[in-house]
Amino acid sequence: MSGRPMPCSPREIGELFLFEKLTPEQLGRLCAEGRVERFEAGPVYAEGEDATCFYVLLDGTVVLSRRVGGDDVETHRTSQRGVYAGAMQAYVGDRVPQVYTNSMRVTEPTRFFVLPARTFASVMQEWFPMAVHLLEGLFFGSKSTQQAIGQRERLLALGSLSAGLTHELNNPAAAAVRATSALRERVAKMRHKLAVIAEGPFTRDALAGLIEIQERTAERVAKAPSLSPLEASDREDALADWLDDHGVEQSWRIAPTFVQAGLDTEWLDQVAAAVDEQLLPGAIGWLNYTVETELLMDEIADSTARVSHLVDAAKQYAQLDRAPYRTVDVHELLDSTLLMLSGKIGPRIDVVKDYDRTVPEIPAYPAELNQVWTNLIDNAVSAVNGAGGDGTLTVRTALHHDRLLVEFRDTGTGIAPEIRDRIFDPFFTTKPVGEGTGLGLDISWRIVVNKHHGTLRVDSVPGDTRFQVLLPLTAAAPEPTEEPA
Structure with missing residues (x-):
């Protein structure tokens, strides 16, 4: 939007705090190359347009805003004479995109001293060379520092995730190793028992009956019911008594295995009816090895399935081989992140999942939302640990x-x-030195607000802190945006 040109007075602009130390010659140059313009109520420039002018307020009221999603969010409103906006980074030239980083409008007839961006850059370089060097150092140094520390933030998160994944993988992997070793021992004993049975007085029909019982026993193991500790204890006592009454040794060791496999005294009565009395102890020993091998194979299957589930969760978290922008079930993302961070969360913090499973899938960048969940969960864990270590997430x-x-x-x-108003600022952290970079919430805010057009807010009192992420249910095609540092 263009304003109405008006006369430029070196005396008037020399009263502005930006220019009060300039010489008459310098003020004359500013008036010669710049101009005074009067704008009626309405927009002056829009965020993202080429930054062509530097504006200094002479009188009136200005409102600055930033675009968040489809809305313009007001960031500043003032009538203070001498405030400035516009092409404020022109002094760095084409090393950065020269576009307006906000939008400006006026709410009443307003006058500005307007300086073309090229003139602003020229006078900065000529009149304030040392200041320009300092500003350039701050500008580019800040960007480099933010990128470097942002990378460290991601590495710290990766360390937490690696620790959690390692912890979770270790348990089923160790269980599978133990079960495999025990299975090898049981199979060796089974081969020995088979040799004994083959040399014994078993008839052909008795062996066939024993093999049939073995098959049906293996089927029962696969369908074993889940018993309460009291029910299991009562059944163990009954089985041990039955085994003692039938002359089977080591009943105290066999009974718990049979209970775990779902066998009971009625089943053993069927076994006793199928073989001769003198062959029963050997048959029970043979079935015990069968049950043990079936249980060990189930344990190996469960352990390897658990490892596979963890690997799938890791792939879900990292979004490997997935489109960067797609429709997702947010609960899958939350579950994978909680699993990855389980080692960091630890056993003293109770995790409660209060999910509304009826909510629809949403269009999103899932890998980046996982980074948001990681940062917020990590902060919550630190807060609970700071309060003593026991708590609820x-x-x-x-x-x-x-x-x-x-x-x-x-x-x-x-x-x-x-x-509270500073926690989303870059580099602000309350964590001890070396434990926080101060970029976790800044990165989270930019992912939620800038990239997903959502809202990130916090409400906190001691013992009850709530970070809330609000995401739109629908979205237009994703716009290209700068990756979070």
Whole structure:
């Protein structure tokens, strides 16, 4: 939008705090190359347009805003004479994109001193060379530092994830190793028992009957019921008594195995009826090895299935071989992140999943949402540990008007009111030196707000802190945006 040109007075612009130390010659140059313009109420420039001018307020009221999703969010409103906006990075030239980083409008007839961006850059270089060097160093140094520390933030998160995944994988892997070793021992004993049976007084029909019982026993193991500790104890006592009454040695060791396999005294009565009395102890020993091998194979199958599940969860978290932008079930992302961070969360923190499974899938960048969940869960764990280590982390999903709500609630120390407005600032952290970079929430805010057109907010008192992520249920085709540092 263009304003109405008006006369430029070196005296008037020399009263502005930006220019009050300039010489008459310098003020004359500014008036010669710049101009005074009067704007009626309405827009002056829009975010993302080529930054062609530097504006200094002479009188009136300006409103600055940033685009968040489809809305313009007001960031500043002032009538203070001398405030400035516009092509403020022109002094760095074409090393950065020269576009307006916000939008400006005026709410009443307003006058500006307007300086073309090329003139602003020229006078900065000529009149303030040392200041320009310092500003360039701050500008590019800050970007480099933010990128470097952002990379460290991701590495710290990766360390937490690796620890959690290693911890979770170790248990089923170790169980599979133990079960394999025990299975090898049981199979060796089974081969020995088979040799003894083959040399014994078993008839052909008795052996066939024993093999049939073995097959039916293996089927029962696969269908073994789940018993309470009291029910299991009562059944063990009954089986041990039955084995003792029938002259079977080591009943105390065999009975728990049979109970685990779902066998009972009625089943043993069927076994006793199928073989001669003198052959019963050998038959029971043979069936015991059968049951043990079946149980060990089940344990190996369960362990390897658990490892496979963990690998799938890791792939879900990292979004390997997935489209970067797609429709996702947010609960799958939350579950994979919680699993990856289980080692960091530890046994002293109870995790409660309060999911509304009826919420629809949403279009999103899932790998980056996982980074948000990681940062928020990590902060919650730190807060609970700071309050003593015992507490609860509740992850809740729900529909909130026309958006999806994902809430992380912890019972930790809370966020002090005096720093609540600063927690999303880059490099601000309350963690001890070496434990936090101060970029986790900044990165999370940019992923949620800038990339997903959502909202990230916090409500906190000691013992009840809630970070809430609100995401739109629908979205247009993704716009190319800068990757979070």
